[in-house]
Amino acid sequence: MKDIAKSDDPSVQAQLDRLGQLSLPQGRFGLETIRALLARLGDPQKFLPPVFHVAGTNGKGSTCTYLRYILEAEGLTVHTATKPHLVRYNERIRIAGNLISNAELAALLAEVLDASDNLSPSFFEVTTAATFLAFSRHPADACIIEVGLGGRFDATNVIDQPAVCGIASLGIDHEAFLLAPEEDTPTEPLARIAFEKAGIAREGVPLVTQKYPAAAALAVTKTANTTGALLKMRGYEWDMRADETLEYMDAAGTLSLPLPVLSGVHQADNAALAIAMLRHQSRITVSPAAMRQGLRAARWPARLQRLSHGPLAALVPGHELWLDGGHNPDAGAAIARYFAGPVHLVIGMLASKDPEAIINPLANRLASLTVVPIPGSEAHGANAFGPTATAAASVSDALAAIGPDHIPILIAGSLYLAGEVLRLNGELPD
Template identity: 65%
Template sequence: MRDFARSESPAVQHQLDRLGRLSVPDGRLGLATIRALLDRLGNPHLRLPPAFHVAGTNGKGSTCAFLRAMLEAEGHRVHVTTSPHLVRYNERIRVAGELIDDERLAELLGEVLDIGEDLAPSFFEVTIAAAFTEFARVPADACVIEVGLGGRFDATNVLERPAAAGIAALGIDHERFLLAPEEGVPEQPLARIAFEKAGIAKQGRPLITLHHPDDAIAEIERIAAQRGSLLAMRGRDWSSDALGHMLHYSDAKGELHLPVPSMVGAHQAENAALAIALLRHQNMVSVGEEALKAGLRSAHWPARLQRLADGPLTQEHEVWLDGGHNPSAGAALAQHFEGQRLHLVLGMLEAKDPAAIIGPLASNCASITAVPVPDHDYHSVEAFGPDATWADSVPEALARIRKGGLPVLVAGSLYLAGEVLRLNGEFPD
């Protein structure tokens, strides 16, 4: 699978076309290529502001959004790199609070692609090299770095002394890469996933984790001890509970009574608590209680249980959007829509299992409409069960659903979510 990107800027599009032609040879693992590329660029990753490094199967992007909002509420200038982008490639690189502009993006990508052409880097390695190059050049107080895939061999894992690293919710996803046969790694799937995520642990630096199943926690504990990382686990070293309109958090520094996040979904309280724990267990960047409260209220992360605003797709329906595509995401959606009937519009990549979403939502679905995922290989209607129908696009699917009736949930792929946001005129800023 490749990441596709489009831009209205001819200069940026020229570089994105070059990016789109990159591929990673099957079986290539390790950080040698990204290290070589960064070395040619002057090792910018060694000159970054204090960095918060976040891995996880689900929730890592939301955790990063909370971190950014809380840091900025304290008045800090924050660099952020996340993936994938939804509508514009620029979303992957936020420089001191602002999305990178087209002129600088074209220049930066050109520089990285030119200098590393013979190294045959991947799309993501070029992106991270570009982001780190800009982050080292522009002054800021902190960086928020989202892991792309896994952790151990992710291009972001060149960070040597992050302010803190975090592991969000774990689940089975990207099996082809994260469960590939390898000698000396855990055999139990979730333990193997935990092993890969815990690969971001660094000696002497905090590693903060949510509560996970015993097999996963044992693996995280083992890696943290092996690396000499300062492990802080939910349920042992810190705790959080969301009750009513309050998020109660406690650790060795004391108790906090905070508002629940404004982001929709019960699971967002856990992502928010992880962000708070990351900030509270490090000593490089100061963030006070009022900034934590403000960040909980202001954080937003598009295409995660997002109700679409008024636009071309919402003239006749209440439309919800979620990019989730694995069993953990399906469970979160089922929890949010518990007892509520809805129409499901679903598009999924061939590598994903439609049952991950349809199964948990089976009792909710008044109808299931399958749609394509633009620019990617996707499942045909047969994969969505005997009751599913096909539409050639999300607008066509919405046009078939009775007006003014039940809400509509569009889900199954962040790539599809990006197309939906574009069609509705909602561009992440």
């Protein structure tokens, strides 16, 4: 399974090898297995600090990042679970601000895998159980938990009473899972995606969302009404506008905040969702000063990240070198909004993804288009990207072939590729 990273620690690698043998049985959906596994472990999900649960197609990872930095700016201790990892599996479990140690990770995975006998859990179910077990054993003021795939049947969706739930932007992705035919679900694709994401809603818990097209908004609203969640949708219970500053508005008043330091105009939307989640929950108090500090401090690798030092950057002196893991149409649109002028694109995409998602939004400004493989994964070849695309054997070869024209270079198309780029450039997420 490509999601499994290699580890230099033999004790971790031994457990990653066991984890790599797991997969989701074809056609199995539901939470029965993760609930059974957690029960064997003492139901650690029932002993977590206040949980911020975040779903969405794009932007949920960035929203989690803003939540973490803001809460830490308030002086609070925060556990964070995000996915996927880019280089090391440890990135998925952050305990009190720090990536989980190799020793604790190896012991946790062994404990969960040993407890899973005869259950046939998936990679994601074991990962989620290990995460909840880790978080339950370390004191903290808050937990931030990112949904993996969908929401309704995601392994994280066993938390009974989170402090608040959030849904970031919606788009069409993971169609084989999220659009699988099922009775009594919306038939319009984006509405079905919205229905799946809104499956994290809980009775009496604020469900804070972005604003969506009518069919998707209706699906979210119906789910909130059915579950008894307290729907707080952008454009109704809260809103924002961004220019030189981020102006956030809700019934409690207006906040004038700095724009987030993460690149891209879409990051103001993600930051505003984090602010709205904080403002609409009642279990933790956060000051505007902490919000301002957190927005300025937030870091989130491989999301329009500029690489300024390292072996790869040294291959293209005089160029700005950018990295983004986006791979769907919404991500492509966000990238295109950032690069207004010409750009050299080095791209690698999984064979299951649509090449046009990134190529089309940038089509009129591509100075060159080079297609690279993704180590360990089945990826599209250059022929999938049109007649102007050329192939290179590696990212290093692709960069070395770009001339000294000072046009920005973007490496994009896959988080798996992004992780390999960070590893090669010596920028391991910490």
